[in-house]
Amino acid sequence: MTSQQQLSKRGFSAAQKPMRVDLEIYYKALENTYHPIDNPKGSFPMNMAENHLCWDMLRHKIESVTREKPIPDWVSSYGDPAGVPSFRETTAAFLSEFLIGQSISSEHLAFSVGATSVIEMTAFLLGDEGDTAVIPAPSYPVYTADIGTIPGLKRHNLQTHQEIHELANGFPIKISQLEAAKAEIEALGSKFRMLILTTPDNPTGGIYSQEQLQVLADWCIDNGTHLIVNEIYGLSRIDISHPEIKDNYPNPIPFLSFANLMAERKSPFLHLWYSFSKDLGISGFRIGLVHTYNEALLGGYRNAGLSHAISNHTQWVLQEVLEDREFMKEFIASSQAALTQSYVTVVRQLKALNIPYNPSYGSLFVWLDMSEFLQENSDQGQEDLWLELFNKTGILLTPANGFGHQKKGLFRMVISGISHDDLEVAMERFRIFVLGKRQ
Ligand SMILES: Cc1ncc(COP(=O)(O)O)c(C=O)c1O
Structure with a gap:
């Protein structure tokens, strides 16, 4: 019995469509994440739209709620x-x-x-x-x-x-x-x-x-x-x-x-x-x-x-x-300050390297144009560049496939999933990659 026969038409169609193109490689990157001492050659998963910058602060608050308050x-x-x-x-x-x-x-x-x-x-x-x-x-x-x-x-x-x-x-x-x-x-x-x-x-x-x-x-x-x-x-x-x-x-x-x-x-x-x-x-x-x-x-x-x-x-x-409310005020202010610091770290490097990006007002991303490095102006060329960046630097971005934009060679960088110190290391690797490609 084929899988088509085991499912409804809807089920079969869903079984053919992965939710996103980068999941498999994301899990691979997660198994080998960077650590300054334990894994200095590790990878930087910067493709999943997660914000971990102030999780510790929120975790303490949640722990105090669940410890101290009676459940209604x-x-x-x-x-x-x-x-x-x-x-x-x-x-x-x-x-x-x-x-x-x-x-x-x-x-x-x-x-x-x-x-x-x-x-x-x-x-x-x-x-x-x-x-x-x-x-x-x-x-x-x-x-x-x-x-x-x-x-x-x-x-x-x-x-x-x-x-x-x-x-x-x-x-x-x-x-x-x-x-x-x-x-x-x-x-x-x-x-x-x-x-x-x-x-x-x-x-x-x-x-x-x-x-x-x-x-x-x-x-x-x-x-x-x-x-x-x-x-x-x-x-x-x-x-x-x-x-x-x-x-x-x-x-x-x-x-x-x-x-x-x-x-x-x-x-x-x-x-x-x-x-x-x-x-x-x-x-x-x-x-x-x-x-x-x-x-x-x-x-x-x-x-x-x-x-x-x-x-x-x-x-x-x-x-x-x-x-x-007082906690939330402090949390939102800390979160915006941390996000701004990450953003500045990234665009400082992009500016120095002359990589076009869109000046952001918010979100967890920097949207950048690496089309100058495309070997081939196509989805395949874009995917090859995305994988090359990951294989050489451990930096995993989100490729533009599925974002619906005509131009190829654009990538999304998630700036809030790793610490400020790790982001500095990632951007240094990014710099070396770009300079190497231009030579
Ligand atoms: C624009 C947008 N909408 C919706 C979602 C999904 O959000 P949620 O985790 O709350 O389902 C995301 C997550 O990346 C998003 O970027």
């Missing part, structure tokens, strides 16, 4: 599939204070296990099978599986630019590009159901200005298209006033959460995604949410969401942590 009775029972009321309230207050800057109601939040599950649930409830989600390229590769595997939506990569320097004054996304994408999608018999933006962005670190979001929101509302803004990196922001980098931002764009525009418009077509995976560095906790004024979406979420519900124990632990 509700933790052992079924709860609201969209999040228990006390956790929803605490999170609404946290987001209001730290991310949004104005008060939002817990009634407009629904939770599930990580942004991954929130994206899947939202796509499932807003789109029909065969509909299309438009996503400006380059963007998070796993959106394809999140909106595709179960909801059955297709991904349309909107090409807004070719070269990294075209991002210098923000994302060059135009209404005419959306109109053209709509016509193209409709000509294929599909529907332009949603536009997905990520700000700060994965992988470029760019952000959308308020004026841009307003124009895009108006176009979406007028066209009956959903606009979803993913602010999963909303608090992972770089201090762009840092003296070593401030000149990279001649026309700085202020960050303002999309939730502010949503509060003004209160449209059923505008939504925001968030998750604690990145800003708090707890991807293993699996906590994500959608914020929306679309009551029908919230109702559907509750009715269909049980299989995606977060463990009550996890909700309780995080609720206790978030309620300590």
Whole structure:
């Protein structure tokens, strides 16, 4: 019996598609990670979007909660599939204070296990099978599986630019590009159901200005298209006033959460995604949410969401942590300072080497252009360069395959997965690699 006969058509299709292209080599890199004394020739896995910079600080807080606080009775029972009321309230207050800057109601939040599950649930409830989600390229590769595997939506990569320097004054996304994408999608018999933006962005670190979001929101509302803004990196922001980098931002764009525009418009077509995976560095906790004024979406979420519900124990632990506002203030400030230090370490070297990169406002990444080293301008050429860098230096980046961008030779570097000292060593190896290639 072939594996095709052992599975449904859907199951067989899922069995053919690994979640991402770099998993196997990532596990290999993890088995041999760098240590200054025990393994000085070891590798630097810098491909997985994890933030370990302030985990020790958060770990102590979590340990004190679980040691000192009695577990409430509700933790052992079924709860609201969209999040228990006390956790929803605490999170609404946290987001209001730290991310949004104005008060939002817990009634407009629904939770599930990580942004991954929130994206899947939202796509499932807003789109029909065969509909299309438009996503400006380059963007998070796993959106394809999140909106595709179960909801059955297709991904349309909107090409807004070719070269990294075209991002210098923000994302060059135009209404005419959306109109053209709509016509193209409709000509294929599909529907332009949603536009997905990520700000700060994965992988470029760019952000959308308020004026841009307003124009895009108006176009979406007028066209009956959903606009979803993913602010999963909303608090992972770089201090762009840092003296070593401030000149990279001649026309700085202020960050303002999309939730502010949503509060003004209160449209059923505008939504925001968030998750604690990145800003708090707890991807293993699996906590994500959608914020929306679309009551029908919230109702559907509750009715269909049980299989995606977060463990009550996890909700309780995080609720206790978030309620300590003083701790959270200190944590977010420490995390942003640590992230900025990592960022400066990386771009100092890139600048000295003349490797093009996009000046980042936030996220855990630097998006860089190594196309000058491509032997062949193709996916294969890109993969060869990615592997060569790993084999010679132990540095594992994320190749651009799956990010949907036309240009080859671009890579994403995750700057928050290793310590500052280790990052210095990694960047020194990177320098030697680049100089060696240029000789
Ligand atoms: C843009 C974006 N959305 C969603 C996710 C998934 O987040 P979670 O771990 O909360 O499922 C990631 C993780 O890298 C991401 O970068």
